[in-house]
Amino acid sequence: MEQAYDNMSWDALEQVLQMFGIPVKMIGLIMKCVKGARFSFNINGKASKWITTANGFPQVKELQYLGVQLLLRRPVRADFQFHIDSVLQKLNSWGEKGGRNLHLAxxxxxxxxxxxxxxxxxxxxxxxxxxxxxxxxxxxxxxxxxxxxxxxxxxxxxxxxxxxxxxxxxxxxxxxxxxxxxxxxxxxxxxxxxxxxxxxxxxxxxxxxxxxxxxxxxxxxxxxxxxxxxxxxxxxxxxxxxxxxxxxxxxxxxxxxxxIARAYETHYRSKQDFEAVSGFNSWLKKLKMMARVEVFWWRLSRGVIPTNEFLKFRKIYNDDQCVRGCGEVENMSHITSMCNHLREVLKKIHEWGIFVPVFNSMEDCLSELKCPSMTAPNVVILYFNDVYWNWKNRNEVAHGKEANTISATAANVLSTAYLSSNPLIAS
Incomplete structure (x- = not known):
C-alpha cells in the first residue's frame, strides 16, 4: 500500500477491492484493520502508548530551506526578524567577552x-x-x-x-x-x-x-x-x-x-593610540598649566620621553636603572608614579596640609585623574607639576649636578602650580 513517495487513501483501497470482486464481508474486515486501527509496542517488557493510524495529505503551513522561509510572496523584514535577532544576540555575547576581531571592511x-x-x-x-x-x-x-x-x-x-x-x-x-x-x-x-x-x-x-x-x-x-x-x-x-x-x-x-596583516595591525594600533592621546590632550589643555609642563605631559602621553629604558633599548645607553638610585627600571610608569623621590615630594606636600593622590602606574594615573581634572583641577595641576619637577631634577642629577632637596622641590611644585611663575627655590 505504501510506496516510496506517496500513500494510498483508504477509500481508493476499498474501491480496488470491490473491483477485484472481493466479498463485501471480507472487504469490511480488511477496512476495519486499516481504518481506525491502533498499535502498541512492547519495549523492555512494557507496552508503549497506543498509536492511531492515519492517512491523507498533510497541510504545509511553512516551508524553510537552511533556516530561510520560502514564500509565494515578496519577503518583508518581519520574515527575517528571527535571524536578525539571533545574529545581534550572538554579536552582543561576543562583545561581552572582549570581541571576536570584528572590524570595519x-x-x-x-x-x-x-x-x-x-x-x-x-x-x-x-x-x-x-x-x-x-x-x-x-x-x-x-x-x-x-x-x-x-x-x-x-x-x-x-x-x-x-x-x-x-x-x-x-x-x-x-x-x-x-x-x-x-x-x-x-x-x-x-x-x-x-x-x-x-x-x-x-x-x-x-x-x-x-x-x-x-x-x-x-x-x-x-x-x-x-x-x-x-x-x-x-x-x-x-x-x-x-x-x-x-x-x-x-x-x-x-x-x-x-x-596585509602587518599593515592592518600597525594601522589599528596607531588608530587606538591616536584616540587615547587625543582624548588625553582634550582635558590636558583645559587645565591651562604652564606651557613647559603641558608640553612635557604631551610628550609623556606620546611616549617620547627619553627614559633609560628607551635609551638602552635603542643601544644608546647601557643602564636602564633610575639615576636617582631607586633600584628600578626607569620607564614611563616609574617617572610618573613609582619614583621614590617623586613620592617623597608628595609626602612633604601632604605634611603641609595639601592632599595629592598617589598611583602605581602611568595608566592608573591618567585614568583616575581624568575625572578630577573637571571637578578638582588644582589637584591634577599639582600632581602634573610634581612629575615635571621630578624629571627636571632627575636630568640635573644625570648630568652630574647636585640634586635639589625634597623641601625645595616641593616648594617649586607649589609655586609653578598655583602662582604660575618661575620657581621660588633654585636649589
Whole structure:
C-alpha cells in the first residue's frame, strides 16, 4: 500500500477491492484493520502508548530551506526578524567577552592596497611598474595628484601610506633618504624620536650629506648634529656602496603574517593610540598649566620621553636603572608614579596640609585623574607639576649636578602650580 513517495487513501483501497470482486464481508474486515486501527509496542517488557493510524495529505503551513522561509510572496523584514535577532544576540555575547576581531571592511582597504604597492616596489622590472614609473615617476611616497591622475596611481599612493611604517631604508648613496622624516636608523624616524638631535638643523637634509664619495660615513659631520652616544649606533649601519640606489626592506619580517596583516595591525594600533592621546590632550589643555609642563605631559602621553629604558633599548645607553638610585627600571610608569623621590615630594606636600593622590602606574594615573581634572583641577595641576619637577631634577642629577632637596622641590611644585611663575627655590 505504501510506496516510496506517496500513500494510498483508504477509500481508493476499498474501491480496488470491490473491483477485484472481493466479498463485501471480507472487504469490511480488511477496512476495519486499516481504518481506525491502533498499535502498541512492547519495549523492555512494557507496552508503549497506543498509536492511531492515519492517512491523507498533510497541510504545509511553512516551508524553510537552511533556516530561510520560502514564500509565494515578496519577503518583508518581519520574515527575517528571527535571524536578525539571533545574529545581534550572538554579536552582543561576543562583545561581552572582549570581541571576536570584528572590524570595519573599510579599514581593510588601505592594507590591501599596501600589498599592491609593495609588489610594485619589489618587482621594478615588471610591465606594471615600468608603465607607472614612466608616467608618474618612482616616488610613490609623496602624494601629489593632478586632474588627470589615474585610479591606479591613487591606489598605490594610499597603499604607500599604510606600507611606510613597515619599511626601512637600506643606505646605498643616501640621496633618496630624508634624515628626519624617513626610517633608516633602527625602526623609527627621527621626527618620532625623543629629542636626541638638532632637528632644526637636520630639516630638509638628505642622508648623502653624511656620506663620503668613497662610501664611508663622515664622522666629523655627525658631531655637528647628533648626540655623541648616538653616533656609534649610526656608524654601525652598513652602506651598500655597490648598489646604485637606496632601497627599502621590511623592518620586521614575521613568519606566518602577510604584509596585509602587518599593515592592518600597525594601522589599528596607531588608530587606538591616536584616540587615547587625543582624548588625553582634550582635558590636558583645559587645565591651562604652564606651557613647559603641558608640553612635557604631551610628550609623556606620546611616549617620547627619553627614559633609560628607551635609551638602552635603542643601544644608546647601557643602564636602564633610575639615576636617582631607586633600584628600578626607569620607564614611563616609574617617572610618573613609582619614583621614590617623586613620592617623597608628595609626602612633604601632604605634611603641609595639601592632599595629592598617589598611583602605581602611568595608566592608573591618567585614568583616575581624568575625572578630577573637571571637578578638582588644582589637584591634577599639582600632581602634573610634581612629575615635571621630578624629571627636571632627575636630568640635573644625570648630568652630574647636585640634586635639589625634597623641601625645595616641593616648594617649586607649589609655586609653578598655583602662582604660575618661575620657581621660588633654585636649589
Amino acid at each position: 573599510v579599514d581593510r582597504a588601505g592594507p590591501l592596497k599596501a600589498r599592491l604597492t609593495w609588489r610594485m616596489i619589489q618587482k621594478l622590472e615588471s610591465l606594471f611598474s615600468r608603465v607607472i614609473t614612466a608616467k608618474y615617476g618612482d616616488d610613490v611616497w609623496n602624494i601629489k595628484y593632478k586632474s588627470n591622475t589615474s585610479v591606479a596611481w591613487k591606489v598605490l599612493n594610499e597603499g604607500a601610506r599604510y606600507l611606510k611604517p613597515l619599511l626601512r631604508w637600506r643606505v646605498a648613496n643616501g640621496r633618496s633618504i630624508d634624515v628626519v622624516n624617513d626610517v633608516w636608523l633602527l625602526d623609527m624616524s627621527f621626527s618620532k624620536w625623543p629629542i636626541m638631535a638638532d632637528c632644526l638643523g637636520l630639516e630638509g637634509l638628505k642622508l648623502n650629506h653624511f656620506i663620503n664619495s668613497n662610501g664611508s660615513w663622515k664622522k666629523e659631520e655627525f658631531l655637528c648634529y647628533f648626540n655623541e652616544d648616538l653616533i656609534p649606533v649610526i656608524i654601525q649601519i652598513k652602506i651598500e656602496y655597490e648598489m646604485l640606489e637606496d632601497f627599502m626592506e621590511e623592518i620586521h619580517s614575521l613568519y606566518g603574517k602577510t604584509i
